Amino acid sequence: MIAERQTRVLNNVQAINEALDLALERDPRVVLFGEDVGTMGGVFRASDGLQQKYGEQRVFDTPLAESGIVGFGIGLAMAGLRPVAEIQFAGFLYPALDQILSHLGRMRHRTRGRFTIPMVVRAPYGGGVKTPEQHADSPEAILAHVPGVKVVIPSSPERAKGLLLAAIEDPDPVFFLEAIKLYRGVKAPVPEGYYTLPLGKARVVREGNAASLFCYGGMVEVCLKAAEVAAREGVELEVVDLETLVPLDTETILASVRKTGRAVVVYEAMRTCGFGAEVAARIAEEALDYLQAPIVRVAGWDAPYPPFSAVEHYYRPDAKRVLEAVRRVLTH
Amino acid sequence: METVRYLDDTGIPLRELPFSPEELRQGYRALRRARLFDEKAVLLQRQGRLGVYPPFRGQEAAQVGVALCLKADHDWLLPSYRESAAALTFGMPIHKLILSWRADPAGWGAPPDVNMVQFYIPIATQIPQAAGVAHAQRLLGKNAVAAVFIGDGGTSEGDFHEGLNFAAVFGAPLLVVVQNNGWAISVPTHKQMKVERIAQRAQGYGIPGVVVDGNDLVAVWNVAKEAVERARRGEGPTLIEALTYRIAPHTTSDDPSRYRSEETTREWERRDPIARMKNCLAHLGLWDEEEEARLSEALEAEFAAELALADQAREPKPWEIVEQVYAEMQPDQKAAWVYLRGEA
Structure with a gap:
């Protein structure tokens, strides 16, 4: 059982690095590559030390060309x-x-399973860290609109490690x-x-019955914060x-909506x-009959x-905006 | 750049040929087999028994010469849509090709012992993928090579550049074969690029580039053979430009009279790769009309049997639309699958 294992306190990059290390160790078919991934260990250090450990055949830098990287x-x-x-x-990602x-x-579909693509494409996404232009995009909906791919966005170090290893498998x-x-x-x-x-599994990270907050990735901590504030006023929000x-x-x-009757969906990409x-x-x-208020x-x-960091925080949803939406669904 | 040739325009050898008499006969048979497929495919399309089809008439040597150097269960072929000749020479069963051009899923997957990826429809995306397939052979400790095809128009795409650069940087065992057939649908090569020879670009990637008479089977075959040997020795990729001509329309839906004169086409017909090879064999005393008749008969019989196989293929079922999206059917596909089962 994972719950009974020894743990260590890690941040997300460290957890991802650990997952990559374990995947390379476990399966000789795993190779890691991208821009600055090899010698340098990635701009965020996600592959730190891995080329040194596994060699240049398995962890390598590529030319600076995203379509080339994905196609290769x-x-x-x-x-x-x-x-x-x-x-x-x-x-x-857009050139690719x-x-x-x-x-x-x-590929699986057009070759009737003759050729398959067991590949993982990792990419840092999202805002909130005052990055330059183009560095804070959240293109998950574009990717989710592609048939035949899966899209996974973890929200904690423990989840990131286990989900990345599942993605590689x-x-x-x-x-x-x-x-980011x-x-x-x-x-x-x-x-x-x-x-x-x-x-393919969502999880309830905080239980409540007043309204459901649906979120992922960087918005999970925002929703948990909103739920904490609401709890002080006696409003128990469910965070999924x-x-x-x-x-x-x-x-x-749907199970959460049937329970709470109210839904707020939170994401940092363009609405x-x-x-x-x-x-x-x-x-x-699927659950209109259970709704007590419009979905917001x-x-x-x-x-x-x-691309101007002084007002960046007005773009990205925060607990205040989430709570305004909660008020709307609760007072409908 | 010099154009590699072994035969003159009529097929008379210009120098000693680097293949045995039996190999030369084998090459001619492969050309004829390809030509017959193409002619039959166009006819089937006209009868409504094939979907839109991109003919390769006139380009047989440029494709067959490369495929003859590859082993289907060891090496890899990544063809674009015009490469049915390469596909069938490589080892794709004819009935699979017919089904493929009928847009029948039964034709989409190559047999397990034929490493051919289904024809690429987007332009140039196959080049970086071929670089990856080729590089993987080295990582897996195999001495296999990959061959990827593209046309002159496709060389304008970014992926052509990215793929060649990746192949070069990683020293991937890859043949990038550009069939310069003069036309990207209606746009002639001189409007596509400012360079005289596409193979010149190889210099920009630090790899060898070769220009070859694409209607001279012996030349293409030998150039490809040398490139394959180089790749197997670990010496990296080669860019091959085969000069040829698209005698036929772009596809069975195209009308070339809107953009080109038939004079040039007739000029190229005089350099027909099959007539040249036949003349070559006759000149060397390796072929006669009796053998020609036997070959025709054998090829007709083979095609008829393969067509019958294709015609026997069961109709695709509606629910197959949502199969093979993922390894394991996911809830959304499952819901659609159940609905489509109910409809049928």
Whole structure:
């Protein structure tokens, strides 16, 4: 049992580094690559020390070309390896969209299973750390709209480690988005050794019955903070961490809505066509009769993520905005 | 850049040929087999028994010459949509190719002993993937190589550059074969690029580049053979530009009279790769009309049998749409699958 294991306090980058280390150790087919991933250990140090430990054949730098990285990885995967690619920032994924949309998620389908892509594409995403332009994007909805790929976004070091190891074991392509805000902002006990956590499962991280907050990645701590504030006024909010956006654990979402009758969906990407719209649509389709109030989204504004850090915090949802939405659904 | 040739425009050898008489005959048979497939495919399309089809008439030598150097259960082929000739020479069963061009899922997966990825429809995405497939062979300790095809138009795509650069940097055992057939649908090569020869670009990647007469089977075959040997020795990728011509329309839906004159086409028809190879064999005393008749008969019989196999394939079922999306069917696909089962 994982719960009985020894733990160590790690931040998210350390937990991810540990997962990559264990995957390389366990499966000789695993290879790690991307820009600055090798000698330097990644701009966030996620692969720190791994090239030194496993050699340049298994952990290597690539030319600076994202379409090349994803396309090259697809080739490695088809030929029988387990590639784990790092895209330096999720906002730099866009040159690879042809590879992603045309091939990554389709290869199994278009070859009737003859060729498959057991590949993980890791990318830091999201705002809140005063990064330069393009470095704070949250493109998860674009990725979730690609058939045949999975999309996973962890919210804590323990979850990140187990989910990343599960993603690397998975027979299909997985996007693994890591909230930059959480890389060093959160430290928590992490079980030692190799373990996986199931993909495709949402989890209730705080129980309550007044309203449900649905969130993932960097928004989980924001929602937990909002729930704490509400609790002081005697309002018990339920916080559900979706963790895997594709395949989505609709059952856990619906169970929470049936219990609370009120839903707020929180995500930091631009509001229109964001992933929260999908969550809201599923609730409306499957649990309308249980709703006591309209479903409300709290999200980034319909504008590019602001490249001017003095007002950045107005873009990214915070506990205050979440609580305003909670008030709306509670007073409807 | 010099163009590698072994045969003159009529097929008379310009120098000693680097293949045995039996190999030369084998090469000719492969060309004829490809030509027959192409002619039959166009006919089937006209009868409504094939979907939209991209013919390769005139480009047989450029594809067959490369495929003859590869072992299907060891090496890899990543063809674009115009490479049915490479595919069938490599080892794809003809009935699978027919099904494939019928857009029938039964044709999409190569047999387990044929390492061919289903024809690429987007342009140039196959190049970085081929670099990865090739590099993986080295990581896995195999001496296999990969061959990837693209057209002259495709070289304008970013992935052509990224893929070649990756292949070069990693020393991947890869053949990048550009069939310069003069046209990207309606856009001629001179509007596509400012360089005279696509193979010149190899210099920009620090790899060898070769220009070859793409309608000269012996030349293509030997250039590819040398590139394969180099790759197997661990000396990295080669960019091969095969000069050829798209005699046929872009696809069975295209009307070339809107953008080109038939004069050039007729000029290229005089350099037909199959007629040249046949002349070559006749000149060397390796072929006669009796053998030609036997070959025609054998190829017709093979195609008829394969077509019958394709015609026997069961109809695709509606619920197959949501199969093979993931290794394990996920809830959303499952719901669709149940619905589609009920519809049928």
